[in-house]
Amino acid sequence: MTQPLPPGLLISAPASGTGKTTVTLGLLAAFRAQGLQVQPFKSGPDYIDPAFHTAAAGRVSVNLDTWAMPRERIAALARASEGADLVLAEGSMGLFDGVARPGECGAGASADLAALMGWPVILVLDVSGQAQTAAAVAMGLARFRPDVRVAGVILNKVASPRHQALVRAGMEAAGLTVLGALPRSAHVALPERHLGLVQAEELPRLRQILSDAASFVTDNCDLTAIRTAAQGGHVQDARGAGRVPAPGERVALARDAAFSFVYPHLLTSWREQGATILPFSPLADEGPDPSATACWLPGGYPELHAPRLAACDGFRNSLADFARTRPVHGECGGYMALGQGLVAADGTRHRMAGLLGLETSFAKRRMHLGYRLARLAQPCAGFTAGTLLRGHEFHYASILSQPDAPLATVVDANGQTVEETGSVRHFTGGGMASGSFFHLIGPASSGDLS
The missing domain is CATH 3.40.50.880 (Class I glutamine amidotransferase (GATase) domain)
Structure with a gap:
């Protein structure tokens, strides 16, 4: 028996460091401010991003990993989205980056999870230092695997209106929908340390940072189009599947x-x-x-x-x-x-x-x-x-x-x-x-x- 899921999207990018965490947090906080219940997920092994997701969404973010988890365990964990209006999953590294030898049901790539769950992908593109070439990169990602659908792109670090117009022209020629264009901004940046972002609980200004991120995304992205692009997949009903034994009572x-x-x-x-x-x-x-x-x-x-x-x-x-x-x-x-x-x-x-x-x-x-x-x-x-x-x-x-x-x-x-x-x-x-x-x-x- 299959179980329907709320409509969802996977936020990914060509590489790490493009701003997908900031975009994900902004979207989570923005949709929450609209009164939606948004369920966050994280592709791959990560402790820090999900803590920020949880703070932004008000729902616990759950890791889903195609290398380490069989599809039954992923299906069971996906039940965290029950009662949600929308699912937003953040990818890791680049969209197709994974290991050479597949694991339980994939190579750990974000694309594997998107294909498994039926979530369209929104690409976050750092367009600094380029214009129409960004469309060539995005088009390559969109056509690389037929089972992974790119719903659109969000442009990040746009330098000027002229720069945005050039990038948008390239995207239009490539047949790709631009869902947002974020100007260069440092006020919503999250501090980092050697294992990634500083932990959410360590930031006294976290609430303000999330509010700023929500406003930044709301002002520069088409939230209605983004929500409309979401699609819900179906997973096998796997209640109790893949439980991890407790170390004690x-x-x-x-x-x-x-x-x-x-x-x-x-x-x-x-x-x-x-x-x-x-x-x-x-x-x-x-x-x-x-x-x-x-x-x-x-x-x-x-x-x-x-x-x-x-x-x-x-x-x-x-x-x-x-x-x-x-x-x-x-x-x-x-x-x-x-x-x-x-x-x-x-x-x-x-x-x-x-x-x-x-x-x-x-x-x-x-x-x-x-x-x-x-x-x-x-x-x-x-x-x-x-x-x-x-x-x-x-x-x-x-x-x-x-x-x-x-x-x-x-x-x-x-x-x-x-x-x-x-x-x-x-x-x-x-x-x-x-x-x-x-x-x-x-x-x-x-x-x-x-």
Whole structure:
């Protein structure tokens, strides 16, 4: 049985850095101001953009990933759009950019998601430094795949009325509809740091930024035409499909400015299975709830808060007591926090929780980015040994020492072995500490480590 979806659009671009996040936020906030219920989605693995989407739309943004998720899981997650008037999904990188070896139901490209869900694409084009040539680029994107339909374009960084007229003439000749033309503007720009945008919760001016973005888009785009271009697809009714096992019945979840990278679909899945989520703040020197049966430290920015974390003896002692009898798991930043020490960019070493022997450093920076396929060597976080998991890695930390037993065998999307295997340590009281730079998206329904 198929399930109808509200009409939707996917906002994409020829490349990263063209302004598609600003356009997406402006559209979400503008349509919300009109009284519409707008459901945001994000194509691919990303924590930061969806937090901004959620603030702009007033509805939780959900990640959909064709490399890491089977179509049944995507269909189940798409149910977040129930009750919405419109769906707006933000793409990642360029429209057709993905990995060389397909995953569950695609290569992770935004185009794969648009084709799967039946969403027309709006292209955001940075036209600075060009005029009619922008139409050639857009026409190439529009004709590249017959199963992906480009509904129109929004021009960004238009220099002048004359510049806009030239670009529009090129688009008309190419048969492409111009849905908006945004002049150069810096007042709605979002600040960035090394993993992308600064987190939404860190911006005291967020409400004003979103209001400015809504006004900017409303004044320079045809909102009626954009909404009219949206189309609704159908997905198989997949209630409960692709659930991610909860790590315990009562999960103590680290949640503050240092530990905030956790996917909404994981928490939703855990709750659907009856798990209770018990948030706590390591930065406030809090430890996991004593009634919890498992503890989860998400990724985030522990390096920005390392001196404060090092001084949190209450957190460190409580976590050590907890780990003696129950499982503690850390992802990326959470993994680093479970280690012995973290060396900041200035070379200063800060003491961490010490549950694992891991030593990491930001003084020796190297980007680690991409999809990951991992086979667990030991039971962990609700999964049995041998389980195949899909996820991703994105950090700049270097491993100085990783002496504990490896948690998993890990390869990238091309099947190349990855040295960041994670690690695990067991304690005499029956507890354990485990962690990895691997951000879990979900169990794999297919794939191998060759």
